[in-house]
Amino acid sequence: MRTPIVAGNWKLNGSRQSARDLAAGVATGAPKSGVEVVVCPVSLHIPEVAAAVEGSVVALGGQNACENESGAFTAEVSSSMLAEFGCRYVIIGHSERRSLYGESDADCAARGKAVIDAGLTPMFCIGETLEQRESEETIAVLHRQLNALVEAAGDDVFGKCVIAYEPVWAIGTGKTASPGQAQAVHEAIRQYVAGLDGTAASSVRIIYGGSVKPDNAAELFAQPDIDGGLIGGAALKAEDFLAICNAAAEK
Ligand code: PEP
Numbered sequence: 001m002r003t004p005i006v007a008g009n010w011k012l013n014g015s016r017q018s019a020r021d022l023a024a025g026v027a028t029g030a031p032k033s034g035v036e037v038v039v040c041p042v043s044l045h046i047p048e049v050a051a052a053v054e055g056s057v058v059a060l061g062g063q064n065a066c067e068n069e070s071g072a073f074t075a076e077v078s079s080s081m082l083a084e085f086g087c088r089y090v091i092i093g094h095s096e097r098r099s100l101y102g103e104s105d106a107d108c109a110a111r112g113k114a115v116i117d118a119g120l121t122p123m124f125c126i127g128e129t130l131e132q133r134e135s136e137e138t139i140a141v142l143h144r145q146l147n148a149l150v151e152a153a154g155d156d157v158f159g160k161c162v163i164a165y166e167p168v169w170a171i172g173t174g175k176t177a178s179p180g181q182a183q184a185v186h187e188a189i190r191q192y193v194a195g196l197d198g199t200a201a202s203s204v205r206i207i208y209g210g211s212v213k214p215d216n217a218a219e220l221f222a223q224p225d226i227d228g229g230l231i232g233g234a235a236l237k238a239e240d241f242l243a244i245c246n247a248a249a250e251k
Contacts, residue, residue: 008235023052025238034249061089079118109152170210186225214243
């Protein structure tokens with residue numbers, strides 16, 4: 001039995017005050033059981049958000065982490081630094097990092113390994129572009145992204161991470177993969193994991209991201225291989241994010 005997880009990726013949004021308010025709203029309304037709720041603010045806002053969610057069921061996550069522990073890596077943040085501020089999760093390999101900042105499969109995999117080495121859990125994002133989907137390369141792309149992680153972190157990596165399937169064409173576009181489309185890919189990802197680690201295949205949480213909203217969350221989360229969501233736009237409004245968390249808790 002896998003506990004669903006719903007994580008809010010706040011991206012580059014908010015002020016100290018608005019991050020505090022949003023975190024407090026999520027902490028007050030988050031379901032007490034049936035789902036793990038995570039919020040991932042801008043690194044600078046983590047201390048504010050940590051204080052706002054303290055004592056609640058809400059966990060904290062970072063939006064990225066350096067593959068190195070310390071040193072001459074300007075503007076980076078390490079996993080142990082995130083851990084020191086109470087983070088338990090780190091989003092790794094988000095498509096915006098891959099496409100806008102040139103993080104390769106190998107870079108994302110190295111970052112994922114560093115997160116695990118620091119005792120945190122990566123939410124490792126994978127996904128295909130519209131062009132790749134239309135040329136029927138979806139599964140090959142996902143395998144390539146996952147192979148890189150396995151190469152960096154070992155065959156047992158899926159016992160230590162969450163996989164986030166985020167079709168790039170559905171992120172921030174209002175276009176959602178249909179529940180059937182998403183389920184088919186999640187099932188294929190679980191089969192890939194089964195080929196390496198049968199135990200992890202049944203325990204690894206594979207979450208869906210891409211324009212999840214209160215009105216489509218329940219149908220997506222009802223699919224057998226969808227174990228929650230990574231939420232962008234809808235995570236910026238406590239009411240919408242909590243509705244999505246509640247849909248996952250009722251799975
Ligand atoms: C995301 O950026 O991870 C995401 C899923 O965004 P949105 O929910 O806005 O599509």
